[in-house]
Amino acid sequence: MYPELINIILLTLKVSGLALLIAILIGISLGIYLALHDFPFKKIVVGVINTGMGLPPVVVGLLVMLFLWRGGPLGFLDLIYTPWAMICAQVILATPIIAGLTMATIQQIPQKMKWQALALGANNLQLAWLLAKETRLSLLAAVMAGFGGIISEVGAVMMVGGNIKGQTRVLTTAIVLESQKGAFELAIALSVVLLLLLFSVNFGLTMIQQRTKKS
Amino acid sequence: MITALLGPNGAGKSTYLRQLMGLANGKIEPSMTMVFQEPLLFDLTVAENVALGLKFRRQRKISALVGQALELFGIGHLRNRRAITLSGGEAQKVALARALVIEPKTLLLDEPFANLDQTSQIDFRRMLKKVILQRAIETIWVTHNKAEALVVADQIMIMINREIVQTGQPEEVLQKPATKEVADFLGIENIFHGEIRDKNGQSIFENDRVSFAAAAVEKADAWVVVHPEDILLSLEPTKTSARNCLRGTVLAVEPAGLIYRTQIKAGEIFIANITRASVEELGVAPGKELYLTFKATAVQTLDSPLPEGPACRQAGRG
Structure with a gap:
């Protein structure tokens, strides 16, 4: 049991960590871009992202499954029931959350601050970097929200990962399995581990957040 | 040369300035910069704020230039302070240092001292005018304050209803206002x-x-x-x-x-x-x-x- 538990924790961290990293890269860039640029149909894109912030995980799971299924459009990649499929699903779940919150944050910066940065000679990339730094507290909160959304998620990873022992079994799916088997003690133990994990990651991010606030 | 752009509130002075700066069409003129009514400092240290324009231009010896710019306004001791903890007057000095450190050819000022009390306004005007004249910076100074315009300007431009209706030396404009609106605005x-x-x-x-x-x-x-x-x-x-x-x-x-x-x-x-x-x-x-x-x-x-x-x-x- 012990090595298996370690295995599960490591896989959980690997899958959600990597998914979060990808979601941060896409989400924050997309959020800043949307906040600073106007283009036709922007409202539709923003509407899609806002819907994405509350996307039902099982629907995402189903979608990813259909795409990665052996007969599906991306079936040749042979990713179904691998950690990569789970990462895929989690990126789709976390990116709109991070993008939507980033956009809202950047839009709240007064227009004059943006003008001032441009008048000092900032190009678009420098402006984005400066504004991200300016709102780092809120952006870290967006990252925490994204992380919370994926590490606690069970429906999608179950569907696309398959909950295969030693390969795609993560904390949440293990908890579901053990509860169904009636092994409540183990399920509770796993839950405690999950909570501890969630707490320590968010505590770490909070430390970063509050440290930047004080300096 | 300092040109005061004078006009009643809502005449379109700020909009005109933003157009000059290129903020309206996104074509920023690099030899130009702008200081607003609010200091608009970023949540960084004073030195980091002043360094922004230099960083954007990938300039060298940033630290030394920042030090000189701060000294210009007598705020070297604020260097490592977090900018958002400064008082209004200190913050506006940082904003001015931040604009001047990039050695602009043209400086646009949008009512830069309107948020300060009367006494400070006089000191700030004198200080800034001296720096501008020393460095021969072409300056457009927006104000709705006639006294300020008369004190600082070599030339006055009057804007009413989004149009520049008169340009001339201060005495000339006061003595010969071009239109009834100009005369009314000047309180003639x-x-x-x-x-x-x-x-x-x-x-x-x-x-x-x-x-x-x-x-x-x-x-x-x-x-x-x-x-x-x-x-x-x-x-x-x-x-x-x-x-x-x-x-x-x-x-x-x-x-x-x-x-x-x-x-x-x-x-x-x-x-x-x-x-x-x-x-x-x-x-x-x-x-x-x-x-x-x-x-x-x-x-x-x-x-x-x-x-x-x-x-x-x-x-x-x-």
């Missing part, structure tokens, strides 16, 4: 409306209340100004052909600093500024009858105000 007194006609070889300004000689060309719809300091008061009529002499009744006398502002009804209501000594000597008080004397050449004509009303607008559009 003794503005009258009527007709300038030729009467026996002499130009006469006339309406149904008053008539006097004006050294000006004939005009049916004329606005004229007689500056209060050009009007002399006396107990007896003066007798010179080149001067106008009108009889009037004092309506009110009120102290205005070192002078007394006197309202006299002589057909139109005229304002004359006189000294305390004159008030006593002439016995100026409400009801007193006096003579007003001013030269025909002291009567200045203004351009007619821009036509208004739907008919004119339609014609303008077509």
Whole structure:
């Protein structure tokens, strides 16, 4: 049991960590871009992202499954029931959350601050970097929200990962399995581990957040 | 060279400045920068704020340049402070240092001291004007404060209703406002409306209340100004052909600093500024009858105000 538990924790961290990293890269860039640029149909894109912030995980799971299924459009990649499929699903779940919150944050910066940065000679990339730094507290909160959304998620990873022992079994799916088997003690133990994990990651991010606030 | 862009609130001064800066179309002029009414400091240290423009330009020796810029405004000791903890005056100095450190050829200032108290405004103006003149920076300084414009500017541009209606040296603009709106905005007194006609070889300004000689060309719809300091008061009529002499009744006398502002009804209501000594000597008080004397050449004509009303607008559009 012990090595298996370690295995599960490591896989959980690997899958959600990597998914979060990808979601941060896409989400924050997309959020800043949307906040600073106007283009036709922007409202539709923003509407899609806002819907994405509350996307039902099982629907995402189903979608990813259909795409990665052996007969599906991306079936040749042979990713179904691998950690990569789970990462895929989690990126789709976390990116709109991070993008939507980033956009809202950047839009709240007064227009004059943006003008001032441009008048000092900032190009678009420098402006984005400066504004991200300016709102780092809120952006870290967006990252925490994204992380919370994926590490606690069970429906999608179950569907696309398959909950295969030693390969795609993560904390949440293990908890579901053990509860169904009636092994409540183990399920509770796993839950405690999950909570501890969630707490320590968010505590770490909070430390970063509050440290930047004080300096 | 400092040009003050002066105009009432809502005249479009800030919009004009943003257009000059290239903020309207996204084509920023790199040799130009802008300081706003608010300091607009970022949540970084003072030094990091001042360094922004240099970083954006990938300049070298940033730290030394930042130090010099801070010293220029006597705020070297604030270098490592978190910018958002500064007082209003300190913050505005940082904003100025941040703009000047990139050595702009042109500096745009959008009411830079409007948020400071009166006393600080005077110090800040003097300090900034000195730096601008030392470095020969072409400056456009937006203000709605006439006194500020007169103190700082080599040249004044007046903007009313999104249009620059007059440009000239401060004295020139004050003495010869181009239009009725400019005169009104500048608070110029003794503005009258009527007709300038030729009467026996002499130009006469006339309406149904008053008539006097004006050294000006004939005009049916004329606005004229007689500056209060050009009007002399006396107990007896003066007798010179080149001067106008009108009889009037004092309506009110009120102290205005070192002078007394006197309202006299002589057909139109005229304002004359006189000294305390004159008030006593002439016995100026409400009801007193006096003579007003001013030269025909002291009567200045203004351009007619821009036509208004739907008919004119339609014609303008077509």
